Amino acid sequence: MSFNEERLTILITGASSGVGQALAEHYAQQGARLFLSGRNQDRLSQVTKTCRTHGAICESKIIDVCDRPAMKEWIEAIDRKTPLDLIIANAGISGGTGNSEKNYDLDVEIFQTNLNGVLNTIHPALSTMTLRKKGQIAIISSVASLAPLPGAPAYSASKAAVRYYGEALASKLHPNGIFVSVVCPGFIQSRITDENDFPMPFLMSAQKAARIIAKGIAKKKIRIDFPFPMIAVMKLINLIPSAFRRDIFAQLPDKHSHRKTLS
Numbered sequence: 001m002s003f004n005e006e007r008l009t010i011l012i013t014g015a016s017s018g019v020g021q022a023l024a025e026h027y028a029q030q031g032a033r034l035f036l037s038g039r040n041q042d043r044l045s046q047v048t049k050t051c052r053t054h055g056a057i058c059e060s061k062i063i064d065v066c067d068r069p070a071m072k073e074w075i076e077a078i079d080r081k082t083p084l085d086l087i088i089a090n091a092g093i094s095g096g097t098g099n100s101e102k103n104y105d106l107d108v109e110i111f112q113t114n115l116n117g118v119l120n121t122i123h124p125a126l127s128t129m130t131l132r133k134k135g136q137i138a139i140i141s142s143v144a145s146l147a148p149l150p151g152a153p154a155y156s157a158s159k160a161a162v163r164y165y166g167e168a169l170a171s172k173l174h175p176n177g178i179f180v181s182v183v184c185p186g187f188i189q190s191r192i193t194d195e196n197d198f199p200m201p202f203l204m205s206a207q208k209a210a211r212i213i214a215k216g217i218a219k220k221k222i223r224i225d226f227p228f229p230m231i232a233v234m235k236l237i238n239l240i241p242s243a244f245r246r247d248i249f250a251q252l253p254d255k256h257s258h259r260k261t262l263s
Contacts, residue, residue, distance in 0.1 A: 007057070009082045011035040011075065013065050013121050014091030016043035018190035019140070022210035023088060028056035035078050036060040037091070065091045065117030075124035083128065086136040086217065089121040089162075094155045107154035114158035118165070126178075133177035138217050139166040143186045143225070146234035150249045159184075170222045179220040183213050186230040202227045 010027050014020040016038030024036055028051035036051075036058065038044040044060050051058040063070055078084065092114045122137050129135030144152065145159035166182035173180055187200040188209045204227065216224035225231045237245065 007031055007033050008085045009033045009035070009078075010086045010088065011037075011078065011084055011121075011125075012088045012090055013037045013117070014140075015060070016040045016047055019185065019188050019206045019209050019213070020088075020090040021047050022206035023090065023213060024051055024058075025054065026207075026210040026214050028052075028054035028058065032056055033082060034058040035084075037063045037065070037074075039064060065089075065120055066112050068116070068120045071120040072124045075121070079125045079128050083132060084125050084135065086138065087122055087125055088138045088140070088217075089118045090140045091117050091121070092140065092158075094152060110154040111158050111161075114155070115161050115165075118162050122169075126173075129178050130173075130176045135178045136181070136217060136220070137166075137169070137173075137178065138181045138183060138213070138224075139163075141166065141182050141184045143184050143230055143234050145184060146231070147237045147245075148249075167222065181217050181221055182223055183216070184223065184225040184231070185209055185213070186227050202230045 015036035048060040141163040142159040149156040170180035
């Protein structure tokens with residue numbers, strides 16, 4: 001099915017910046033019907049306006065993906081009115097490491113947003129997608145899910161959790177006609193990476209990342225991993241025995257422990 005044959009209905013969380021914004025604008029240019037969420041009113045309104053300028057039918061809502069009842073109400077209402085073809089669970093947060101109570105709270109928030117936020121995004125539409133035997137889900141993980149990074153343990157672990165969950169869902173839901181893609185991108189240029197003060201190899205624009213992700217989704221790929229050199233390095237790291245890997249990672253600087261948001 002192409003966009004020329006039928007206008008796809010797509011829901012994207014964390015659409016007010018970064019790769020979420022880039023995906024919204026990419027699909028808008030192809031005439032999709034878009035439902036976008038985020039937590040910054042000004043940025044989300046601007047993205048919505050841009051998508052409409054590109055020819056998309058676009059609605060947006062300020063909502064926290066951690067608010068399960070609100071997400072359920074919003075998504076089920078959309079799906080009743082306009083059945084969803086594709087859900088992109090993109091919203092997430094990142095942060096550093098530390099020993100204070102504040103950093104404990106940040107770790108909890110990272111898990112709630114990156115894991116529970118994904119569950120709250122995809123489950124409200126799963127029952128109707130199953131009845132229709134049609135639908136796609138894309139879950140945004142990260143290359144950080146491929147190795148236990150000590151500079152951002154909660155982020156790395158939460159992204160590993162959604163990667164495993166998404167891959168398991170891909171097998172579970174395929175007999176019902178639902179395709180699941182798990183996306184593991186490297187460093188993407190955004191407000192988040194603008195705050196990083198360490199080298200970011202193979203840094204990529206959000207627009208290029210969105211094109212790669214959309215192409216993989218169109219092909220119904222289970223895993224969409226990029227860029228290849230960074231993926232290869234992360235996989236090689238996992239081949240190193242744990243004790244040696246621990247000693248190597250111990251030499252790396254910690255990531256600053258400040259909150260960063262994708263939504």
